[in-house]
Amino acid sequence: MLEAEKKKVSISVKTSQADKKKAAEIFDGLGLNLSTAINIFIKKSIAEGGLPFEVKDPFYSEANQAELNRRFKKVANNENIQYHQLLDDGKQ
Template sequence: MLSPEKSKISISVKVNSEDKNQVTEIFNGLGLNLSTAINIFIKKSIAEGGLPFEVRDPFYSEENQAELNQRFKKINNNQDIHSHHLLSSEQKKE
């Protein structure tokens, strides 16, 4: 039977170079290299049966939704409405 070390394979992931540099710096500060950090992520994902963190869009947070609802109420009641005027093409040329 092969040892776990000998049965390892390589994977390739494309990332933005700036993101890679930033995350490498973070992991180095934790005493980890990028490969070890990715292996931790994979093991944790297996243990959790999915991503080991919640994936959500902060736009849909309760705070943002409450703010949007408050603004919609003001609009419906004609409060705090400011009109915006677009410049015509003639005004832009001046």
């Protein structure tokens, strides 16, 4: 191993106190501390050439899309449509 690879450096990560606590509890249950878990993440990211998991927007999940389609069909068929005045349009 090269001398440069042996030398450890510090990095700083900002997160909420609540997230840090939850992550520490999860990793502790796996026998890891935060530093080791973050190093595993970094090594895995290097090996994968990117994030070691898929990043998705939950809006596009299959379940959410099915629910949206169900609601669109109800609107298209005028089923259970309730009208609400959301803004004051000046009409009484």
